[in-house]
Amino acid sequence: xxxxxxxxxxxxxxxxxxxxxxxxxxxxxxxxxxxxxxxxxxxxxxxxxxxxxxxxxxxxxxxxxxxxxxxxxxxxxxxxxxxxxxxxxxxxxxxxxxxxxxxxxxxxxxxxxx
Amino acid sequence: xxxxxxxxxxxxxxxxxxxxxxxxxxxxxxxxxxxxxxxxxxxxxxxxxxxxxxxxxxxxxxxxxxxxxxxxxxxxxxxxxxxxxxxxxxxxxxxxxxxxxxxxxxxxxxxxxxxxxxxxxxxxxxxxxxxxxxxxxxxxxxxxxxxxxxxxxxxxxxxxxxxxxxxxxxxxxxxxx
Numbered sequence: 001x002x003x004x005x006x007x008x009x010x011x012x013x014x015x016x017x018x019x020x021x022x023x024x025x026x027x028x029x030x031x032x033x034x035x036x037x038x039x040x041x042x043x044x045x046x047x048x049x050x051x052x053x054x055x056x057x058x059x060x061x062x063x064x065x066x067x068x069x070x071x072x073x074x075x076x077x078x079x080x081x082x083x084x085x086x087x088x089x090x091x092x093x094x095x096x097x098x099x100x101x102x103x104x105x106x107x108x109x110x111x112x113x114x
Numbered sequence: 115x116x117x118x119x120x121x122x123x124x125x126x127x128x129x130x131x132x133x134x135x136x137x138x139x140x141x142x143x144x145x146x147x148x149x150x151x152x153x154x155x156x157x158x159x160x161x162x163x164x165x166x167x168x169x170x171x172x173x174x175x176x177x178x179x180x181x182x183x184x185x186x187x188x189x190x191x192x193x194x195x196x197x198x199x200x201x202x203x204x205x206x207x208x209x210x211x212x213x214x215x216x217x218x219x220x221x222x223x224x225x226x227x228x229x230x231x232x233x234x235x236x237x238x239x240x241x242x243x244x245x246x247x248x249x250x251x252x253x254x255x256x257x258x259x260x261x262x263x264x265x266x267x268x269x270x271x272x273x274x275x276x277x278x279x280x281x282x283x284x285x286x287x288x289x290x291x
Contacts, residue, residue, distance in 0.1 A: 023168075023197070024165060024205075025165045057197050057198060058198055058256070058262055063255070065253055068253075069255075090262075094246065094247070094258055094261070099252065
């Protein structure tokens, strides 16, 4: 049970399409490694497309938070796109929904980085 | 909680299934009638302290919850709560120690689903856990497990075991409150 990550560029925004389950183990560490690599490559505008994330546990939430902080500390911004109802509910009950900038449309999400 | 005398040894040397079922497809002996009448079913496993056990426990609990008639939303909540409890047992309780097991059981009856997760660790102070919703903790990368269990289950008991270790008891009621 793991996660699939696909990275693409839309202008100067790096979009990471995440699919599967972000849970303790392979799933959360794959996301962590990808985000760290992007920060190392000085990518400042990162959009996580979580449209195909069916499931996230507290470790997965931890990785989102860690990614958010790491990117912010390097002077960049990490935003979220296309939350499923389940992921949105989880972020709401953990009071993280308002911490992240969440979008439901890719084009406007990309524009919002300007 | 009564575990029935029908014991089926699976292929894994580390697991033992005690299964009581009203359906009669399992070999059951002993004090069966009461639980059979009430449509109860119980599963107990001794899981290794690995992340694979988290998946395994989630499957068992979700399967039982589905049989018990919980809806999709509750199935997801039970699955997440069980995962969090078993992760805590494996990672914090037993610290992945191959010599330590996680005792995992699921019991369903007409009223509720009860999941017990016990580790062989050193215990922890459950009364003074940092609040993950407090502003100073919001951006911490861990510490939300117990909170999620409480959010998704109807009851959570945290018991310090006399023999050492911690037992979490997670209960979800079937009827609307």
